[in-house]
Amino acid sequence: MTPLSRRAFLVQGTAAACAVPAMGAVGPFIHVPGRQAPDLVLRGGAVFDGLGGAAREMDVAMRAGRITAMAPRLAVRGREEIDARGLVVAPGFVDIHSHGDSSLREDPRAESVIRQGITTIVVGADGSSRFSGAADRSFSDWERDVSAMAPAVNVASMIGLGSVRGAVVGEADRRATADELARMVAMVERALSEGACGTSSGLEYTPGAFATTDELVALCRPLARRGLPYATHMRNEDDQLLEAIDESIAVARGAACALQLSHLKQQGTRNWPKLTASLARLRDARAAGVDAWFDVYPYEAYQTGLTNLFPVWARDGGDAAFLKRLDDSATAPRIRSESLSKVEMIGGWDNVQIARVRNTADRDAEGQR
Ligand SMILES: [Zn+2]
Structure with missing residues (x-):
């Protein structure tokens, strides 16, 4: 296949697959x-x-x-x-929420997905993509890289709104200026026109979490006329879950695009009863004309970075600023208590298992709770 027809296939195929459970x-x-x-x-x-x-x-x-x-x-x-x-x-399965963009380079044969019958992965999930739509980090550059790896799976990517914000606003917790917002919209437009198959947000991760609802609406507007979806790892998946679902629906309504709630869950035992209300909100949104969908993990655990246990306000300004706050007697106790209450909410440290560390000196921690 030529690159163009492959791209056209992926864009169309993924648009259908993101919105329809079986294609x-x-x-x-x-x-x-x-x-x-x-x-x-x-x-x-x-x-x-x-x-x-x-x-x-x-x-x-x-x-x-x-x-x-x-x-x-x-x-x-x-x-x-x-x-x-x-x-x-059966037709090959489409994994619409993949983090294969971080592992494809190490393993282009992608056996961990191929052996499950998955033939297409959609990466760029949770607000993070390998391109930002900027001139020097475009979708086309990324696509060329991926093609050169000759992966065993078809690969499509959403554009991560956290990556877009990071490229324009940086790591700061502040509103984007009108000029910054216009630049971000142009980057999304460009990536979509080059073949990105939707937008994604990761609102529990920084810097994506610093986006306001209005900013998300503006960045998702380019999706509407292309019939592409907005997929979101919502701002909260536990005590403010229902408010986060409301925000997601508001973004889709404001941008007139389809909505995909990524890995919908009710985190923490005390939030389990919100399942009924979660589904009711989606049903109501659909009845009101919002093309709203969700996906779930086929298992009980979730995987994320340990930074997810820290409050996002503590991450304002990036890693260096965060480490400073951990040493600052004015902020450290608050970070500690907020982090511990999150851990308590998910059932205690025994429910947290270290899957992987970057620093080889810490390898002993892998597998431990
Ligand atoms: Zn996620």
């Missing part, structure tokens, strides 16, 4: 006539075509990476045949 447009029986033998025939697998119906036992023939025939029993012989009886045959 696929393959009818029950298809046959594309051609003289050449198929490269591959999958025999007798339980075919889930992606339209949401029950599985049907069928043969599937493919040539040059495309399905050419699909029927209960195909007479044609493939150059390669796979006995798929007892197995499931």
Whole structure:
């Protein structure tokens, strides 16, 4: 495929996949006539075509990476045949919330996703993308980098609004000026026109957390006419969860774009009862015309940086300023008490496990609670 058609495919495919849980447009029986033998025939697998119906036992023939025939029993012989009886045959899954942008370079074969049946990952999640839309960090540059890695999966990326803010406003906790906002909007426009498949925010992370609701609306407006979604790791996933859902809906309504609540959860035992209200808010938003969706993890834990345990006000100005506050007797006790109450809310330190550290001297900590 040429880079252009690949990009067009990813943009369209991802737009559909972000908004619709199951994608696929393959009818029950298809046959594309051609003289050449198929490269591959999958025999007798339980075919889930992606339209949401029950599985049907069928043969599937493919040539040059495309399905050419699909029927209960195909007479044609493939150059390669796979006995798929007892197995499931399905379109590749799209992982719409991937952090593969940080691991693809180390592992372009991406076996951890390929072996789960995932063939497309959408990166640039949680407000953080490898490009900001600035002239020297454009989507096109990033796309060229990724293509050079020749990854085993298709890769699409949203533009992270935290990355955009970081490039223009920096790490400071303040409103963007009118001029800064105009520059940020232009960067989003540019990235979307080059092929980014939506915007993402990470409002529990800095500097993305320093964006006001109005700023988010302005940065998401370019999505509307392209039919692309805004995906958000919300400002809060525990005690202010419902307020955070309201803000997300307000952004989508203000920008007239589709909304994807990333990894919706009710964090901390005391917030579990908010599940019903969370879903009710989404239902009401949809009834009011907002194209609102959500995704969930298929497991109980979540993974994030340990900085997530510190209040965002303490991170104003970046790492150096944060470390200073940890040493400052005026701010340290408040950081400590707010962090400890967050830990208590999620069930105590026993519920926090160190997955990975950057400093090799601290490797012993990995795996410990
Ligand atoms: Zn997240």
